[in-house]
Every structure is written in structure tokens, then in C-alpha cells.
Amino acid sequence: MSKNASDKLKIAVIFGGRSGEHEVSLMSAKSVLSVLDPERYDVTQIGITHEGAWVSGENALAVLSGEADGELTPVILPGDPTLRGLYTLQDARFAKLTDFDVLFPVMHGTYGEDGTLQGLLEMADVAYVGAGVTGSAVGMDKGVFKDVMRANGIPVVEAVLALRSEIQAGLDDVVRRAEAVSDYPFFVKPANLGSSVGVSKCNNRSDLIEGLMEAAAYDRRVLIERGVNAREIEVSVLGNDEPQASVPGEVLPSREFYSYESKYVDGTSGLQIPALLPDEMTEKIRTLAVKTYKAIDCAGMARVDFLLDKDTGDLYLNEVNTLPGFTQISMYPKLWEASGLSYAQLVDRLVELALERKADRDRTERRFRRDA
Numbered sequence: 400m401s402k403n404a405s406d407k408l409k410i411a412v413i414f415g416g417r418s419g420e421h422e423v424s425l426m427s428a429k430s431v432l433s434v435l436d437p438e439r440y441d442v443t444q445i446g447i448t449h450e451g452a453w454v455s456g457e458n459a460l461a462v463l464s465g466e467a468d469g470e471l472t473p474v475i476l477p478g479d480p481t482l483r484g485l486y487t488l489q490d491a492r493f494a495k496l497t498d499f500d501v502l503f504p505v506m507h508g509t510y511g512e513d514g515t516l517q518g519l520l521e522m523a524d525v526a527y528v529g530a531g532v533t534g535s536a537v538g539m540d541k542g543v544f545k546d547v548m549r550a551n552g553i554p555v556v557e558a559v560l561a562l563r564s565e566i567q568a569g570l571d572d573v574v575r576r577a578e579a580v581s582d583y584p585f586f587v588k589p590a591n592l593g594s595s596v597g598v599s600k601c602n603n604r605s606d607l608i609e610g611l612m613e614a615a616a617y618d619r620r621v622l623i624e625r626g627v628n629a630r631e632i633e634v635s636v637l638g639n640d641e642p643q644a645s646v647p648g649e650v651l652p653s654r655e656f657y658s659y660e661s662k663y664v665d666g667t668s669g670l671q672i673p674a675l676l677p678d679e680m681t682e683k684i685r686t687l688a689v690k691t692y693k694a695i696d697c698a699g700m701a702r703v704d705f706l707l708d709k710d711t712g713d714l715y716l717n718e719v720n721t722l723p724g725f726t727q728i729s730m731y732p733k734l735w736e737a738s739g740l741s742y743a744q745l746v747d748r749l750v751e752l753a754l755e756r757k758a759d760r761d762r763t764e765r766r767f768r769r770d771a
């Protein structure tokens with residue numbers, strides 16, 4: 400028997416966004432939308448254009464992806480919880496289009512994964528999938544993230560941080576500080592970005608100078624890290640207060656490192672699932688992944704990435720992705736599949752976790768209780 404519209408959970412999927420990972424987000428959203436069971440969910444599509452405009456419509460994803468033509472409705476999500484829902488302008492007045500029970504931001508990078516969108520959703524007091532403001536922001540900033548890891552005794556590769564202004568005004572000094580950390584090669588990366596955009600491997604001083612310039616174009620803070628001859632191992636973590644780790648997987652990059660081209664252009668980077676590792680190493684990695692997840696207060700999901708030194712066997716925590724690539728062939732869902740949870744079950748579970756977390760937030764006292 401089919402359910403009444405009122406019995407269904409209203410879910411809004413948000414995709415696109417003002418980030419270099421806009422296109423990756425559209426691919427992830429296509430997969431998510433394809434498995435949301437219409438018997439159980441009433442789905443609203445919300446697209447955010449490259450310019451940051453919010454639009455909605457039944458085929459918003461297809462229109463944003465350039466696969467269909469059509470008019471989309473401009474919408475806003477007010478940060479005012481008493482309004483609750485998605486609005487549009489009609490005859491110069493705000494009109495409510497729909498409300499929803501859960502929001503699923505399928506967005507990567509800046510303005511989607513970095514805590515800014517999460518801040519709006521907190522203001523609006525809605526349930527949403529994934530980490531909150533702190534987990535998202537700390538997970539996004541590779542500099543602050545490393546400090547939090549060190550404070551928790553989780554090993555990270557040695558690095559120094561340089562400001563764009565320091566790179567512009569005192570390049571020699573930045574180079575000296577980097578060279579004091581280790582020998583070449585270095586990896587230089589913008590502190591707040593993903594998909595390897597602006598990341599370079601620097602084998603000598605002139606590479607380093609070029610890499611610093613490149614990274615500084617993308618962010619005002621740049622990380623210079625000792626290059627490790629590493630295997631890249633990734634783990635999917637799922638849950639709120641009691642997160643679980645999947646089996647680890649290994650990335651087999653098609654180029655010298657897992658660059659943007661290697662991730663999205665060549666199409667020949669491989670995934671080895673599960674990663675071929677001794678049992679103790681597998682357990683160590685899974686334990687560290689959960690510890691990391693808790694340390695930065697993640698929720699819902701995150702993919703935790705490691706570097707395993709091929710020469711010494713040393714293990715380092717590289718980074719966390721709080722809204723990891725989420726197509727059906729992406730590492731995050733693939734690792735869960737190998738751990739016994741199908742893609743569709745994973746999406747259902749993320750929606751449940753979002754509702755559980757909202758219920759937990761609602762238990763927080765918002766007013767000071769002063770006993771009379």
C-alpha cells in the first residue's frame with residue numbers, strides 16, 4: 400500500500416555550490432537522489448549555482464548539470480527557525496514552498512563542507528546530515544586539524560604553515576623555515592581546499608617557490624609538509640556518539656601522487672578494497688580513524704585518510720573529509736558496501752543519524768534556569 404504524502408519523511412537534498420568541487424557534488428547528488436525511495440521520502444531538490452544562487456525544481460539537478468532545460472524557482476532558506484522551510488518570492492512577498500524534516504547537503508569543499516552551510520542550518524534549527532559547525536570547520540582546515548591531532552597524540556607528518564602575506568613579503572624566510580623541517584620533497588597545499596586543487600609535490604627549491612605561489616592563489620594560509628613515500632589508506636566512519644569504522648581501502652593513484660587529474664580526469668586511479676594490510680595494522684588504522692572522528696566532533700559520516708610510509712612503516716593521519724565523495728563508485732560508500740551496508744542502506748542510515756542528532760540537540764537547555 401502506498402503511503403500518504405503526510406507519512407513520508409520530507410527530505411531536501413542540496414547540491415552544487417560555490418566551490419571548485421561543484422561538479423563533483425552534482426555527481427554525488429545524482430547517486431543520492433537515485434536511491435531515495437519515493438515510497439518513504441518526499442524529496443525536494445535544492446541546487447546552489449556557481450554564483451551562490453539557490454534554486455529549486457523537480458529537475459533542478461538535471462538543469463544544473465546541463466542535462467535538461469527548464470526554469471528553476473529562486474528559493475531561500477531563512478535562518479529564522481520560526482519560519483522553518485523553503486521560501487520563494489511571489490508578488491513581492493515571501494511564500495513558503497515546502498518544509499522538510501531533514502536536509503542532506505551533498506556538497507564538497509568551501510561553503511558546503513567547511514561549516515559555513517552548517518552554520519546556516521544550525522540557525523534555522525533543522526536536522527541535517529553530517530558534521531556540525533566545529534567538526535566541519537576543523538576537518539576542513541588542514542593547519543588547525545593537525546594541531547588538534549597532535550593534541551590528541553595522533554601522528555601527523557611534520558609541516559609548517561605560512562601566510563600568503565609572508566609568502567609575498569618574505570619568500571626566502573618561508574623557504575628557510577620549510578627547509579629546516581626536512582629534506583625535499585615537500586608537499587605544498589592550501590589549508591582549506593580539497594580534491595588536490597593547488598597541491599604540488601616539490602622536489603627542489605624552485606619547485607617549492609612555484610608551489611607556494613600556486614597554493615597562495617587558493618588560500619591565505621598554506622601548509623608545507625614533508626613528502627612521504629606513502630601508501631594511501633582510507634577508512635569510512637559512520638555514526639554520532641558511537642561511530643563505527645569500515646574496513647580500510649587503498650587508493651592506487653594513476654600519477655606520481657593523487658592529484659586532481661589522477662582523481663577525476665584519468666579515470667584510471669584504482670581502489671583496492673579492502674586494503675591488503677596485516678591485521679594489526681588494519682585494527683590500528685580503524686581505531687585511529689574513530690579517535691580522530693571523535694576528536695574533532697564529527698557526526699553522521701566522515702572519510703579518514705592516512706599515509707602509510709612505504710620505507711619505514713610509519714603511519715600518519717593525513718586528513719578528514721566530512722562530506723566525502725559520495726557517488727556509487729566513491730571510496731566512502733564502497734567501503735561500507737564491503738563492510739555489509741549497501742549504498743541505499745547507507746543513505747537511510749545517514750538520514751536516521753541526522754534525526755537522532757537533532758533530537759539530541761533539542762534536549763539542550765537554551766535558557767538559563769534560575770531557581771526562584
Ligand SMILES: Nc1ncnc2c1ncn2[C@@H]1O[C@H](COP(=O)(O)OP(=O)(O)O)[C@@H](O)[C@H]1O
Pocket residue numbers: 556586588592593594595596598624625626627628629631652656657658704706717718
Ligand atoms: N605529506 C605528503 N606526503 C606524500 N603525499 C602527500 C602528502 N600530502 C599530500 N600528498 C598527496 O597529495 C594528495 C592530496 O593531498 P591531501 O592532503 O589529501 O589534500 P586534498 O584535501 O586536496 O585531498 C594526497 O592524496 C597524496 O597523494
Ligand SMILES: [Mg+2]
Pocket residue numbers: 594595704718
Ligand atoms: Mg585528500
